[in-house]
Amino acid sequence: MTADWTPVFVLPNIPLEAAIGCDIAALAPGHDRRVATLKRTHPMLRRFLNRFADNFGQKFEPAVLILNTAAPPIFSEVSALASFRDLIALSAVTHGRALELRHPRGHRVLFGEAFSIYPWMLDRRYEDVIGSTPAILGTHEVSSFKGQSSPALFRTSLGEGDIDQPLLTALMARWRQRYEAAEPAWEDVALMRSLNVAYHASLLPAGTDTTFYDVGRVVSLWVSAFEILVHPGGSGQANRDKVFEMIERTPWAIPASGQLAHDTGGKAKVKRTLASWLHQVLYECRNDFLHGNPVERSNLVLSTPQRTIFEYAAPLYRIALTAFLPLTHAAPMPSADDPKAFGAYIADRMDFMGPQKNAEEALLTATRPPAERGARRPRVTRPAP
Template identity: 35%
Template sequence: MKYKMALKWTALGALPNLDMRSKVFVGEHLALVGAEDVRYQDALANGLNLQTFLSKFEGNHGQRLRPSLLVRSDAYPDRPNSEAISSFMDIVTACVVIDSRVRAVTWRRNVGPFYTDAFEIYPWMIDPEGKRLVAQNAAQWAVHELDRFRGIASAAVPVQEVGYDPTHPRFFKQLLAMWKSRFIDGNDDWRSRAVLRSLKMAASAMCLSSPTGSTESFYDYGRILSLWVSAFEILVHPGATGKANRQKVLDLLKTIPWQSKMAMEETHPADFGGGKTFNVRLANALYVKMYELRNDFLHGNPVEPEDFLLPNGTSILSFPPAIFRMALSTMLLDPDAVTREQAMSGLKSRDEYLQHLSTTRYRSDCEECLLAAVKPQPPDDE
C-alpha cells in the first residue's frame, strides 16, 4: 500500500545499530526507515537540529554512522504511547530476526540481524524545539546539551544492514493490521492482544543474554527457553475464561501444514514425563522437550548442558523461531493468499500464484530448519 506523501513525518527515535535499506516497514502512522527513504528526509526537514543530532553518531572505532529513524506521521491521532511503539518494533523484529535465525540453521552461518538488540531505540533524542537532548527510560530521566553530545552505537552487536531480502512484506502487513486495530482503532480484542503480547516474549527471547554479550552462561539458556515457551503459551491462551497449557500448544502445532513426510508423520518420540512416551509430529516432539526443560529450569530441578542437545547433536534452541513462525502463520488472516486450485481453475492468474509462492517461501525455510533437528549434521568444514 502506498501512502500519500502529503503526510508530515516526525522523528521519534534514532537506531544507530541499524542500517535500514528496506522500505517495507512503513504504515500510515509509524514507519522504520533508513536515510534514503523520503520519510527520513521529511523528518529531517521537520525536525529542528535533527540533522545535527544524527551527524554526531559514530561507531565504536570512529566510523561515521547514519542512524535509521522511527518516524510518526501526522495521521497519528496523538503521540504514540510506549506500548504502541514497543509493539510496532516487536512486529518489525519478528519480520527480520526470526527469518535470520531460521536461515542461520539452514545455511549454517549468520545471514542477518541475529539479535533484537540491533533494533534498540537510542535513549537520547533531541526535543521538539531542537534546543536540548532528553533521555527517558526506566533507568533515567535526564537532559543535556546538543553541542556536547557524542552518540555511539552499541558495542555488543554490530551495525546491521536490513535489505530487501528477506523482509516478508506480507507478514508485516498481517501484523500491522492487528497493531492498527488495537492502537489506532481502539479494538482491544483478545486475539490481537495475544499475538502482540506473544511477539514481545519472542523478541525478548532473541535478545543478547547480557548488555555486553560476553557473559552468556548455561543458565541463560534456561531463561531463553522459558521466554520461548511463554511466547507459545500466550499465543494459544483463550482469554479470561480459560488458560493456556501444553496440550493447547500441541493442538495448535498439529494444525501446521508441513509438506514433508518426515515432519508430518507421528513417528518422533516425546517424553511427557512420568514414564509416558508417545510418538508425535516433529514440531510437537521438539516443543515437548522445550516445555519439560523449561519446567526443570524454573522449578530448580537438575539440568545439565547436554540436556539441550538432540540425538544428532543440534541444540533445541535452534528450532523455536521456525516453529513459532509457522504457528503464527496458522493464526493470521491472509487475504492475499492464492491456492493452487484457484490458479488451476482460472480464478487467479499464474503470475498471482507464483507471487504467492514467492512471498510464502518462509514455509520451506522453516521446514528445512525443522528437519535439521533429525537429519545427520554435515561436518563443520562443509
C-alpha cells in the first residue's frame, strides 16, 4: 500500500500517546506524522482540529481516525470503520476495568465514551464541516465551529501499556479477515457483531440521572455480547450453557481460575469455574431486569467484594474472547542451551500472558472482601490539569 492517508472521523475524548492501528487504518494523535502531513497539505484541516476545547475552555487536538487511500473500498464503509473503533475500545476498556478491580485508583479508560466518534467532520473537499447522525444532517462553516469533548467524562490519556496488546493484535487480524473476505466466515461476522454490542455495553449507563435500572440495562447488553459469540449460525441457538462451554475452554494462566468450585444453578448441579459463575450472575440480572421481575439495587451487588457485577463484565468478556479466538502463545520454546533465544522467549511469553493474568486476577477479586476504606481511590472533584 502507498503511504497516502485520508482523515475520516475525529475522536475528541481520548488523548493518545501514539497511533493505534495497521497499514489499512489507524487511530492517530495530532502529532502523528501522517496527521501532521495532512495538516500541512490541507490548512483547513489544521484549522478544524484546532477548534476543539474541553468544557472549561482548555484547547486540544482530537484523535483522528485515518484510512489508507489504497485500502479496498469496503474498509471505507461505516460498518468496517465502526468495527475498527470497537476492537480498539474493547482492548482498552477490558484491560482498564481489570486493572481497576485489582488496584482502584481512577484515571483509567473505563468507559467506551472515550472512543466516541464526533458527529461533525470536515468534508472531503476540506472546505466545510458536515454533521451526520440519524437525527441531523447539516453543513456549516469551519470558522463558526466550536468542537468539544464529552461533558460526562475526563479526557484520560491512553498509552501502549493501557491497551491489551495481544487482544488488539488478534482482533485486528480478525477484522481484516472479516472485511477482506468475499464471503466472510460466520465466526468473523459474529465476532464483529459481538464487539459492537460489547462496545455499547461499555458506555456510561446514563448521565447524572443514572439509576440502578440503567446499570441493569447495560448488564443485559453484556450478556448479549457473550451469546452472540457462541451463536452457531443459521437456525441454531445461543444460550447460557453454550457460554459456559466457551468460558470453560479458556486456557487458564492462574490455577485458581480453573477450579471447578462454583455452583451455577440448574438441575444438574454442575460445578464450574468462577468465570462461569460470574456469567450466571450476569445472566440472572439480565433476566430480572429485562423481564420486569422485581429488582432492587442489591440485585447488582456481589456480596463478598461488595462490588457491582457490572464491574466484572468487561474482564469476563476478555476471558470469553481468549477462548473464542483463541488467544494462546503459540511460539515454539527454544532450547535452554541457547540462553539468549530462551530468555527472549520467556520475556515474550510473559508479555503475551500478562493481560490474561490481569483479567483472571480481576475476576478473583470477586472472592475477596472489600479493601480497607483507606485503600480506596480518592474522589475526583475536578478535571486533571
